Amino acid sequence: MRRSFSLLSLALALSACATALDSGFTPAAPPSIDTMKSVVREISADSYEGRAPGSAGEDKTLAYLVQRFSALGLQPGNKGSWFQDVPLVEIAAKNVSLLTFTGGKTPVAAAYGREMVIGTYRTAQPHIVIKDSPVVFVGYGINAPEKGWNDYAGLDVKDKTVLILVNDPDYETASLTGPFNGRAMTYYGRWTYKYEEAARQGAAAAIIVHDTVPAAYGWNVVQSSWTGAQHVADSANGNADKSAAIGWIQKDKAAALMASAGLNLDSLTAAAKKRGFRAVPLPGIKAAVSFDNMIRKHSSKNVVALLPGKTRPDDYILYSAHWDHLGHCEKAPDGDDICNGAVDNATGVAALVAIAEANVRAGPSDRSQVFLAVTAEESGLLGSAYYGDHPLFPLNRTVGGVNIDAMQIWGPAHNVIVIGRGKSALDAYLDRALATQGRVASDEPTPEKGFYYRSDHFSFAKHGVPMLYFETGQDLVTGGQAAGAVAYKDYEEHRYHGPKDEYDPKWDWSGVQADLNLYHDVGRALANTTDWPNWTPADEFRAIRDKDRAGL
Incomplete structure (x- = not known):
């Protein structure tokens, strides 16, 4: 009451x-x-x-x-300064090619903007080329030892392109109980985590399959958010440890890709929801994409005050x-x-x-x-x-x-x-x-x-x-x-x-x-x-x- x-x-x-x-x-x-x-x-x-x-x-x-x-009489919070410098890099993808998949029954191509978006976290690489990259479906792309779950178990994805599902394996659960909190998304379900883990695994490219319900927003949000200039955090190594390319692909294009490889996206998705799932290489399929980066480095600032x-x-x-x-x-x-x-x-x-x-x-x-x-x-x-x-x-x-x-x-x-x-x-x-x-x-x-x-x-x-x-x-x-x-x-x-x-x-x-x-x-x-x-x-x-x- x-x-x-x-x-x-x-x-x-x-x-x-x-x-x-x-x-x-x-x-x-x-x-x-x-x-x-x-x-x-x-x-x-x-x-x-x-x-x-x-x-x-x-x-x-x-x-x-x-x-x-x-x-107010507050003190500067950074050794006498009110500011903490935050090194940022503005990156705008230009001259983006088609994202192509060859080697299957029929070639599959996705156009930038309406069918796929692509970018990079790498801040010192003006040109990105992914070529002849073997493709692997890694389910939800989760490595969670505390939950006994590893979609990358026994897998080497160095120089490969990984396809990843958005959200957690149990997002369709009505309750809040399950290996990944049921209906409540965990960080493992966020796209940021999926790119982080793909990079840790050595993937050359990480592409998330967009699906409106588990993503919680339509393709229009992905397209508007990921095209145009993007700000990313800089690092001493220019984020060279990140995947060269990260992005999203429309679900129907991903389904067409799976069909070209003799596979079925719905069946793979169902399998990926179960504990013990193992990644599935797409036999013979190779990915390719390229784009230029317009890069501008600058420093923004956090403001820090202390009482x-x-x-x-x-x-x-x-x-x-x-x-x-x-x-x-x-x-x-x-x-x-x-x-x-x-x-x-x-x-x-x-x-x-x-x-x-x-x-x-x-x-x-x-x-x-x-x-x-x-x-x-x-x-x-x-x-x-x-x-x-x-x-x-x-x-x-x-x-x-x-x-x-x-x-x-x-x-x-x-x-x-x-x-x-x-x-x-x-x-x-x-x-x-x-x-x-x-x-x-x-x-x-x-x-x-x-x-x-x-x-x-x-x-x-x-x-x-x-x-x-x-x-x-x-x-x-x-x-x-x-x-x-x-x-x-x-x-x-x-x-x-x-x-x-x-x-x-x-x-x-x-x-x-x-x-x-x-x-x-x-x-x-x-x-x-x-x-x-x-x-x-x-x-x-x-x-x-x-x-x-x-x-x-």
Whole structure:
């Protein structure tokens, strides 16, 4: 039965958000919604040109955030600097050939854009050529020793092209139980993992077979996201250890390829869902593709601000949000081509500033608090991933934290949707904070879409640091689930990643205030306890955390 909730109880929660709960929750004034408004209004203005990494909009955004953090009296978080350089490379594939498969009953060719997309992570290779590359179907492309699952067992794929299925083997399971959490996607189901594992196995090319249901988006999303310039992280070796070519192919083309090899894609897919599956070489089939790379190296920046702790300054609480957006994008009917990113994610950056301001006003907590505005989230979590690989504060001394991405502005809700609910002990902190507002936490309605692996908190989770991320719930105080569904759909169809995600003075900020208070309360509680919240015993990140914390 739903917990009772009213506008009055919400108002009380907003005015006294930090009601004392268990250890770590201390009374404090709530973060200022006026501060949030001013930041969102500023950095989503047209003059910031959509805040693309490497643009004049980045320079303006960085300068503004430093000005706000400095005015609060925070300290620069990187040895006297407010910035952490993030080396990026912009790569645009040009002169892309057909992706061809020969040696079967009939040749199969896929055209760039409408039938396949291709690219590379290699940042020092202006021309990519895959030629006479044997093709192997590797099922879901998973190597998970802890689950007794290895699609590459007994296989040498050096210089070969691997075809990979998207999502996990048990994604069609109705429940959340199974070797890969049933319907809930694990990281093994994400395309990023599949390319990483293919590279570890030595594959020359890794091609994912697109299927709308397990991918959770249509081919139009793949085509728009993978054509044109791409940002990738740079490395000392120019990412030479990555596969030379990575990409996607339409399912019907993959089926035609299998038929040419005397095989059946549906039968192979069914076999790949079962434990003990072994990869299937496509007899006689050779792959070929080539393309040029237009390469531009540049350095973007994470912004890092520190509020030192008073009694345990070597323990750290992390607040993260991405400052970047898409810059100039496809024009709206009125000619507007600036993707302002007001909701996504000027609201998250504004929340960082407001939460930092509230903590300064309340005085230092026991533990230190780090406010991290990261770059290039829209390019694949690159800024947060760089911090995870090159932390400015030890990750084994980072207690945990919160990630804030796209706070919604359609009014208060009875609930919040926790992305990855049940993964760590941070849920208990959120539940206690929600109790002060008479609200509840809800599970993700579509766990098969793998949202846990698609925002910046994941970059820290990969290194064992528990991070909390939630979204405004759809059960709105005014209008309930029906109104919430309409609001979500309207945003996704008319503003998300488009020129009309702009600041609107008519927004309803009451729901933002309630969620802002939750992020503040959870962070402040973590900053004042001696607890070290961990992942649940069976979680995929538990072993990483336990190893990292061993001996401390």
